[in-house]
Amino acid sequence: xxxxxxxxxxxxxxxxxxxxxxxxxxxxxxxxxxxxxxxxxxxxxxxxxxxxxxxxxxxxxxxxxxxxxxxxxxxxxxxxxxxxxxxxxxxxxxxxxxxxxxxxxxxxxxxxxxxxxxxxxxxxxxxxxxxxxxxxxxxxxxxxxxxxxxxxxxxxxxxxxxxxxxxxxxxxxxxxxxxxxxxxxxxxxxxxxxxxxxxxxxxxxxxxxxxxxxxxxxxxxxxxxxxxxxxxxxxxxxxxxxxxxxxxxxx
Amino acid sequence: xxxxxxxxxxxxxxxxxxxxxxxxxxxxxxxxxxxxxxxxxxxxxxxxxxxxxxxxxxxxxxxxxxxxxxxxxxxxxxxxxxxxxxxxxxxxxxxxxxxxxxxxxxxxxxxxxxxxxxxxxxxxxxxxxxxxxxxxxxxxxxxxxxxxxxxxxxxxxxxxxxxxxxxxxxxxxxxxxxxxxxxxxxxxxxxxxxxxxxxxxxxxxxxxxxxxxxxxxxxxxxxxxxxxxxxxxxx
Numbered sequence: 119x120x121x122x123x124x125x126x127x128x129x130x131x132x133x134x135x136x137x138x139x140x141x142x143x144x145x146x147x148x149x150x151x152x153x154x155x156x157x158x159x160x161x162x163x164x165x166x167x168x169x170x171x172x173x174x175x176x177x178x179x180x181x182x183x184x185x186x187x188x189x190x191x192x193x194x195x196x197x198x199x200x201x202x203x204x205x206x207x208x209x210x211x212x213x214x215x216x217x218x219x220x221x222x223x224x225x226x227x228x229x230x231x232x233x234x235x236x237x238x239x240x241x242x243x244x245x246x247x248x249x250x251x252x253x254x255x256x257x258x259x260x261x262x263x264x265x266x267x268x269x270x271x272x273x274x275x276x277x278x279x280x281x282x283x284x285x286x287x288x289x290x291x292x293x294x295x296x297x298x299x300x301x302x303x304x305x306x307x308x309x310x311x312x313x314x315x316x317x318x319x320x321x322x323x324x325x326x327x328x329x330x331x332x333x334x335x336x337x338x339x340x341x342x343x344x345x346x347x348x349x350x351x352x353x354x355x356x357x358x359x360x361x362x363x364x365x366x367x368x369x
Numbered sequence: 370x371x372x373x374x375x376x377x378x379x380x381x382x383x384x385x386x387x388x389x390x391x392x393x394x395x396x397x398x399x400x401x402x403x404x405x406x407x408x409x410x411x412x413x414x415x416x417x418x419x420x421x422x423x424x425x426x427x428x429x430x431x432x433x434x435x436x437x438x439x440x441x442x443x444x445x446x447x448x449x450x451x452x453x454x455x456x457x458x459x460x461x462x463x464x465x466x467x468x469x470x471x472x473x474x475x476x477x478x479x480x481x482x483x484x485x486x487x488x489x490x491x492x493x494x495x496x497x498x499x500x501x502x503x504x505x506x507x508x509x510x511x512x513x514x515x516x517x518x519x520x521x522x523x524x525x526x527x528x529x530x531x532x533x534x535x536x537x538x539x540x541x542x543x544x545x546x547x548x549x550x551x552x553x554x555x556x557x558x559x560x561x562x563x564x565x566x567x568x569x570x571x572x573x574x575x576x577x578x579x580x581x582x583x584x585x586x587x588x589x590x591x592x593x594x595x596x597x598x599x600x601x602x603x604x
Binding site for chain 1: 495498499501502504505506507508512516520521
């Protein structure tokens with residue numbers, strides 16, 4: 119679908135730009151599971167409204183970091199500041215997380231969308247068909263969501279997250295294990311959202327995808343921040359051994 | 370003793386002629402079990418979903434107790450309810466001993482742990498699946514419970530049918546608290562026991578056949594629901 123058309127649909131949804139809670143800053147953020155340090159003393163300052171890509175080897179703490187930002191889990195110590203405010207309610211209801219493994223309700227495709235729409239207390243009807251058309255699911259509107267293919271489920275998860283009208287959208291490896299067609303649909307939507315002003319934080323292992331999408335890259339290893347640079351510099355001139363190894367496919 | 374074939378023939382005649390006594394007993398049995406099931410479902414589904422969606426100290430002990438209560442001996446339940454509802458018992462003032470209400474109370478006590486334990490398991494499976502999603506939406510407890518019960522609806526109907534099956538086939542408790550009074554508290558199981566002891570085999574057999582048919586229908590319904598939920602991937 120043409121990106122202008124996608125943006126028109128976002129406009130109908132009354133999505134609001136995400137720069138109001140930037141910079142997103144963490145101060146000495148740590149998270150432990152049974153004495154094991156998963157995120158360690160993390161100080162990060164995300165102020166760019168470009169797409170932020172989070173990279174790092176398995177077990178680096180990327181998914182946990184997103185869950186901390188989303189409020190699913192609470193930090194063991196340290197804090198998260200949204201535009202200098204610690205108050206989580208400031209961003210509550212204005213951010214959404216798309217999980218690596220789609221979590222869909224045991225309902226039809228359209229009922230999954232309605233569930234989120236009804237939570238928002240927005241009285242106006244939204245255009246289900248247009249939204250489903252973006253992700254090529256219109257003909258499966260009334261099918262049980264759990265019968266969709268993995269790629270279709272992930273596409274549904276993405277547009278369902280949009281119904282939350284997020285200003286910040288976080289995605290945890292949303293295109294892992296997807297075919298190129300599904301990956302392209304998701305990437306197109308993400309680029310359109312970014313152009314629309316929605317702040318995107320995106321976890322991926324795919325270096326080519328990161329090069330396509332990233333405005334800046336944050337690199338984690340073993341729960342620690344290793345590098346945080348604009349994308350061009352990150353890929354051409356990494357300053358740490360870990361990043362060099364990772365980009366060379368060794369780490 | 371009357372021959373089996375002869376008894377079967379007479380029993381079928383009683384069923385096909387819609388014998389008034391048989392009809393009365395069947396209707397009372399269904400009423401008692403449906404009321405008991407309704408009480409069990411209200412308590413079982415709500416407590417089951419709360420237990421499924423909350424982790425707290427002592428939860429494991431509660432689950433062990435509930436699972437053990439699934440095997441409650443009906444005669445013991447009957448005895449305890451009898452003592453509680455007797456004139457000298459703590460609930461004697463209710464004046465419901467030897468009435469269908471007492472039978473409903475006894476059956477509810479037998480069915481509730483079954484509905485509670487099974488619904489807790491069904492809902493917990495879905496809750497574990499949805500946990501991160503619900504947490505990310507910051508839903509209230511009420512919204513979580515409502516969504517879990519709705520999404521588990523096919524399985525919960527199966528659970529309630531299992532409870533109904535247990536209730537309608539129960540004899541020990543209802544005979545103690547109901548008293549098997551003709552035209553008042555006589556249900557299928559208690560009538561079968563009584564009529565058999567009196568040698569009225571066609572009457573007992575007719576009720577036995579109806580009880581079996583009800584049991585078969587319930588099982589067929591369970592199977593149909595399971596197939597439906599699988600077909601629509603809701604279950």
